Amino acid sequence: MKYLKDCPEPGMGTWYFEIDSDGVAYRQIVIQDDGTYIASNRKHEQYHFLLAEKSIDDTEPYYTKITKEEFEEVWSNYLQAFNKEWHQVKTVLPVGTKVEGYIEAFFPQGTLIHIFQHDAVGLADARLYGEKTPSEWMYPKHEITAIVKGYDELNQWVILDQTQVLKTQYVD
Structure with a gap:
């Protein structure tokens, strides 16, 4: 780098x-x-x-x-x-927790997900869910479900696994 x-x-x-x-x-x-x-x-x-x-x-x-x-x-x-807030996120979203949210953005590291629980940012690997997701759903605001796999301490993101993109879109 x-x-x-x-x-x-x-x-x-x-x-x-x-x-x-x-x-x-x-x-x-x-x-x-x-x-x-x-x-x-x-x-x-x-x-x-x-x-x-x-x-x-x-x-x-x-x-x-x-x-x-x-x-x-x-x-x-x-x-x-943000250390106090980050610690709280990890406490309320332990590994194995099922989460819901929506796609926010696509970054080189993966897909950024707004996690509804505790207003956290998740990171999903599109290579793991992209093939089974219709391309028209691969856009911001499409809702997702996933499981907490771990934590990216460098960015204070929740790492997600078993991500499923849904047809429904989040409306604020």
Whole structure:
């Protein structure tokens, strides 16, 4: 993985990226000028799940290469604010728990799922359920059922297994 930083223009904060060798972003975080964060692992009211949708060319002059340690320090500082909530999610959603929710977004790591119980974010592997799901159901808002398999501590996501996408769509 490669790690980059960018300060696009005054008032836009500082942007941090974790990208693979093809420039695909896996994690992204913005420290806004007021000190607040927007990160790819958690839904933001205005920016949804903020993650670059196209490959990032790390040779562009506006990107500064940074160390993994610098990125991880920023990411860790951000996650600390949610540690109590994350512990609660793991308590109420132990491994083996059946959950319901809906598809939120498709990321390089897998499908992000809004889990109804405790407003948590789940991660499902589309390779495991995609073949048995009609393609027209593979869109945001389609409801799912799944079983908690484990936890992604790096992103504070609940890892899901036995995911089934339903024909019904969630309506807020």
